[in-house]
Amino acid sequence: MKRLIILIMLTIAVLTGCMTTRNGNKADNVFPSGDSFNKKKVAILPVKSQTSLTTDSHTPLKKALNKKILEAVKLNLKNSVVIDSQRSLDVLNDAGKLELIEKLLSGYESVGTFDKKLIASLCSVLNSDYLLLTKLKVEQLDMSFLAKSFTGSLEVFLLDKRTSEPFWSGIGDFKRMGTYGTGGTETDEAATELVTLAFGQTIPSSRQNNEVVINNPTSEDQPKIAQEVPVAAPVAAPVAAPVTKITEKKSESSVANQNISPPSATMVVVDRKSKLRKSPSAKAAVIKTLKKGEEVQVIKQKDGWSLVELAGGETGWCEKGSLAQRN
Secondary structure, eight states: OHHHHHHHHHHHHHHHTEEEEEEOOOGGGOOOOSGGGTTOEEEEOOOEEEEESOOSOOHHHHHHHHHHHHHHHHHHOTTSEEEOHHHHHHHHHHTTOTHHHHHHHHHHHHHSSOOHHHHHHHHHHHTOSEEEEEEEEEEEEEOTTSEEEEEEEEEEEEEETTTTEEEEEEEEEEEEEEETTOOOOOHHHHHHHHHHHHHTSOOOOOOGGGOOOOOOTTOSSHHHHHHTSOSSSOOOHHHHHHHHHHHHHHHHIIIIISOEEOOOOEEEEOOTTOEEESSSSTTSOEEEEOOTTOEEEEEEEETTEEEEEOTTSOEEEEEGGGEEEOO
C-alpha cells in the first residue's frame, strides 16, 4: 500500500512539473490558398531570430523551421512558383542586397510597419510577386534535472509586391516548462508546433522522394519545367532529364565557377580586429567590429571570405583567416 501511495505521489509530481501552452491562428485566418496565387512567384526569406537565456546555437531550429515553412507554403500554393529560403539567400548575396532583409525587419520593429520601398526592392531582386518573411523569438533554459523550459514565438508575413503591404500575417506561440527532468523540447517538435500554430493548420511530414526542384527566379524557363513535374505521381523520363541537368549545373556553378564552399559548423572569431562587412572585399562598408571569442555560423565561403550569421541573426562577410573551429 505504501509503495502504491509513493508511486501515485511521484506521478502527480512529474505531471504537475511539466506544462505546455499553445497559441495560434484561428480557423478564419489560416494561410491563404486558391486560384489568386496561380503561377505567382513566392520567395521565402530565411528565418530571422532573437534569442536569450541560452548559450546554445539556435541554427538547427532555424533550419528545421525553414524546411517546415517550405512544406507549408507548397501545401497551400500548389500552383505557385516557390523559391526556397536558401535560393533567396544566394540571389540576394550575389546581388549584394542581403542587408535589405535586416533593414526591413529593423524598420518594422521600430515603427510597426514595413518600408514599401524595401519590399519592392526585394521583390525586384528575387523576381517574385510575394515575399514570405518570418521572425523567430526564442527563450530556452536548461538546468539539467532541476528545470527546463522552451518558449518560442514565430511571426509570419506574406508581403504583396503590388501593394507593398502584408497580404496575410500569422503568429504561433509555443511554451513548455517543467521540473524533475521534464520540459525539454526537441528541435523538430518545436519547429512543427510553431509552423502549425502560425499557419493555422497541421503540416504533414516531408516526403523527400517526391521533392520538386526549387525554381531559379532569374530564369523564365525553369519554373515551367518544375511545375510540370507532379509531386505525387512518377516522373516520366523525358521530363525528369532536364530537371536533373539543371540541378547538376547549379551545383557545379556554385562550387567550381564561383569558388564557394558548402556551409560549415559554428566557428569562433580569433582576431580582435576582424570586421563584418557588407560584401567580400576589404573595401566594402563595415557593418560592425566582431568580438574575439564570438561565435558565428558560417553560411558559405568565397575567395578567402566567409559569409557568417551572428547570434542575433545579423549577416555579413569577414575574412576566413579570422575564424577558427570551435573547441
